Amino acid sequence: MEFIPQFGNFAFTIAAFVAALSIIVAIHEYGHYIVGRWSGIHAEVFSIGFGPVLLGRTDRHGTRWQIAALPFGGYVKFLGDADAASGKDGAAMDALDVTERRRSMHGAPLWARAATVAAGPVFNFIFSILIFATVLFFTGRPTEEPRVGALTPLPPEMQQLMAGDLILALDGQEVSAFGDVFTIAEDLPPAPSVVYTVERDGAVIQTEAAFPLIPLVDTVAPQSAAFAAGLQQGDVIRAVDGAPIYAFRQLRDTVAAAEGTPLTLSIWRAGAPVEVTLIPRRTDLPLAEGGFETRWLIGVTGGFSFEPVREGVGLFASIGFGAEQTWFVVRSSMSGLWHIITGAISSCNLQGPIGIAETSGAAASQGIDNFIWFIAVLSTAVGLLNLFPIPVLDGGHLVFHAYEAVSGKPPSDKAMRLFITLGLTLVLSVMLFALTNDIFCP
Numbered sequence: 001m002e003f004i005p006q007f008g009n010f011a012f013t014i015a016a017f018v019a020a021l022s023i024i025v026a027i028h029e030y031g032h033y034i035v036g037r038w039s040g041i042h043a044e045v046f047s048i049g050f051g052p053v054l055l056g057r058t059d060r061h062g063t064r065w066q067i068a069a070l071p072f073g074g075y076v077k078f079l080g081d082a083d084a085a086s087g088k089d090g091a092a093m094d095a096l097d098v099t100e101r102r103r104s105m106h107g108a109p110l111w112a113r114a115a116t117v118a119a120g121p122v123f124n125f126i127f128s129i130l131i132f133a134t135v136l137f138f139t140g141r142p143t144e145e146p147r148v149g150a151l152t153p154l155p156p157e158m159q160q161l162m163a164g165d166l167i168l169a170l171d172g173q174e175v176s177a178f179g180d181v182f183t184i185a186e187d188l189p190p191a192p193s194v195v196y197t198v199e200r201d202g203a204v205i206q207t208e209a210a211f212p213l214i215p216l217v218d219t220v221a222p223q224s225a226a227f228a229a230g231l232q233q234g235d236v237i238r239a240v241d242g243a244p245i246y247a248f249r250q251l252r253d254t255v256a257a258a259e260g261t262p263l264t265l266s267i268w269r270a271g272a273p274v275e276v277t278l279i280p281r282r283t284d285l286p287l288a289e290g291g292f293e294t295r296w297l298i299g300v301t302g303g304f305s306f307e308p309v310r311e312g313v314g315l316f317a318s319i320g321f322g323a324e325q326t327w328f329v330v331r332s333s334m335s336g337l338w339h340i341i342t343g344a345i346s347s348c349n350l351q352g353p354i355g356i357a358e359t360s361g362a363a364a365s366q367g368i369d370n371f372i373w374f375i376a377v378l379s380t381a382v383g384l385l386n387l388f389p390i391p392v393l394d395g396g397h398l399v400f401h402a403y404e405a406v407s408g409k410p411p412s413d414k415a416m417r418l419f420i421t422l423g424l425t426l427v428l429s430v431m432l433f434a435l436t437n438d439i440f441c442p
Contacts, residue, residue: 009361012361012364012365013357013358013360013361014357014361016357016360016361016363016364016365016371017356017357017360017361018071018072019360019364020360020371020374020375020378021071021072021073021360021378022048022049022071022074023375024124024127024375024378024379024382025048025073025074025382026048026074027123027124027127027379028074028120028121028123028124028382028383028386029046029047029048029074029075029076029120030046030123031119031120031121031122031123031124032076032116032117032119032120033046033063033076034119035115035116035119036076036078036105036112036116036119037061039108039111039112039113039115039116040102040103040108040112041078041079041103041104041105041108041112041113041116042061042062042063042078042079042103042104043061043063043076043077043078043079044062044063044064044077044078044079044081045063045064045066045075045076045077046063046064046065046066046074046076047066047067047068047074047075047076047077047084048066048067048068048071048074049067049068049069049070049071049072049073049074050068050069050070050072050073050074050075050084051068051069051070052068052069053066053067053068053069054066054067054068054069055067072353078104078105078116079096079100079103079104079105080092080093080096080101080104080105080106080107081105081106086105086397087416087417087420088106088413088416090413093106093107110401110404110405113397113401114398114401117394117397117398117401118394118398120383120386120394121382121383121384121386121387121394121395122383123383124379124380124382124383124386125326125379125380125383127376127379128322128325128326128329128376128377128379128380128383129319129322129323129325129326130319130322131322131372131373131375131376131379132321132322132325132326132373132376133315133318133319133321133322134318134322135369135372135373136313136317136318136321136322137312137313137315137318139310140310140311140312140313141310141311141313142178142307142308142309142310142311143178143308143309143310143311144177144178144179145166145177145178145308145309146166146167146168146175146176146177146178146180146181146308147164147165147166147167147178147308147309148161148162148163148164148165148166148167148198148306148307148308148309149163149306149307149308149309149310150163150306150307151163151306151307152216152234152303152304152305152306152307153234153270154210154214154216154236154268154305155236155268155271158192158193158209158210158214158236158305159209159210159305160193160207160208160209161196161198161207161209161305161306162200164200165196165198165199165200166198166199166200167181167196167197167198168197168198168199168204169196169197170184170185170188170194170195170196170197170212171184171188171194171195172195172197178308181212182212182213182304185211185212185213185247186213186249188211190211190245190246190247190249190250191211191246192210192211192244192246193208193209193210193211194208194209194210194211194212195207195208196208196209209305210246210305211246211247211305212304212305212306213247213248213249213302213304214236214246214247214248214302214303214304214305215236215237215238215245215246215247215248215250215251215302216234216235216236216237216248216302216303216304216305217231217232217233217234217235217236217237217300217301217302217303218233218300218301218302218303219233219300219301219366219370220232220233220299220300220362220366221297221299221300221301222358222359222361222362222363223299223355223358223359223362224281224283224297224298224299224300225278225279225280225281225297225298225299226278226298226299226300227299227362228278229265229276229277229278229298230276231265231267231276231278231298231300232269233366233367234269234270235267235268235269235274236267236268236269237251237265237266237267238266238267238268239265239266240254240263240264240265240266241254241263241264242264242266248302251302255280255296255297255298256295256296258280258296259280259296260279260280260281260282260296261279261280262277262278262279263277263278263279263280263298264276264277265277265278278298280296280297280298281296281297281298281299282294282295282296282346283295283296283297283299284336284339284345284346284349285297286332286335286336292335292336292339292344292345294345325376326376326380329377329380329381329384330380330384333380333381333384334384336349337350346441347433347437348437348441350433350434350437351434351437351438352431352433352434352435352436352437352438353431353434353435353438354435354438354439355434355437355438356378359374360374360378390423390426390427391416391419391420391422391423391424392420392423392424392427393423393427396419396420396423400416400419
């Protein structure tokens with residue numbers, strides 16, 4: 001009987017992975033296609049997936065749009081291409097007249113070929129920026145005013161504040177901006193409750209409510225100890241190994257001190273008590289200033305006992321945020337790769353298809369907002385990967401185009417075949433290495 005839920009989870013994970021990958025591949029390949037078309041290069045086939053064709057139609061431009069049976073990638077085949085990797089079909093090129101050669105990938109001007117190749121990764125980055133920007137645009141950002149917005153569902157004895165309360169002081173210390181609440185809380189000893197001075201309905205009153213930085217689960221990291229143990233967003237952790245905790249920093253310190261030994265968490269979940277046991281994992285975390293630090297983590301981020309009032313963000317500010325977030329993913333990815341190569345962090349940080357599929361399923365299981373955010377992160381990673389100067393990747397083709405721009409002629413067909421073979425071998429080797437990580441890394 002247990003096979004059914006296990007199969008359901010597996011099917012959900014695969015479905016989430018295919019959906020995320022198909023969206024990202026479609027954006028990437030559409031970048032190649034549309035810029036190629038604008039540049040006068042004819043696309044013969046636009047395919048999502050490989051292998052036998054399931055659905056397809058030919059548009060008025062003569063491009064065959066199709067969905068194939070193996071939905072783990074995609075490609076655009078331009079006129080004159082021998083394969084999905086844009087290898088040159090010498091016989092087909094020889095059969096083209098001057099006009100048709102201009103419409104082929106290998107007979108077009110250098111600028112057109114380079115723009116078409118670069119467009120795939122660029123569209124991935126633009127897609128990520130737009131997703132990040134859209135999320136901020138519709139959710140807004142916290143205001144500076146220390147006014148209570150949405151209340152976090154908590155045990156009744158912990159939530160005595162009311163939406164609309166203007167916080168004037170915390171434990172007797174004046175509060176003038178929303179950030180002051182948490183700055184003050186960081187210096188307060190953890191306690192079951194804290195005295196808030198608030199303005200409510202025109203009157204100034206004092207009330208006791210939960211510690212602001214409570215041990216609340218706000219997000220659960222995919223492939224983490226917390227995710228494996230079944231922790232959920234909104235869980236309030238009341239005790240660890242029987243010892244009560246009141247602040248998120250107590251959870252953080254307890255996990256660090258455990259150094260990988262099992263911990264039993266007592267949880268309040270939507271009014272019901274729950275107990276879970278999990279084992280913290282050593283994790284390499286990117287730092288804001290660059291580099292990594294290794295810590296024991298269970299894979300949750302903390303939330304607040306209440307949320308601030310949020311305000312709208314303008315279009316340009318949202319796009320700026322999207323660009324910053326995309327750049328952060330690029331910078332963190334490059335830093336992580338460098339630290340893996342130099343041995344500064346574990347090579348287990350390099351995920352393969354199984355790990356990415358599991359992360360896709362985990363993100364989707366936590367809600368559409370988490371899944372969309374994950375797609376944006378993965379789109380950035382795909383765009384960055386394709387810019388690596390490895391033959392068979394877009395970056396490798398751009399290197400060939402740069403060589404042609406400097407030397408005045410492209411590499412010979414024999415050299416191109418050799419470089420592409422070497423590039424394909426390298427890519428497959430890295431994929432195999434990442435796959436072994438998925439299987440054998442803890």
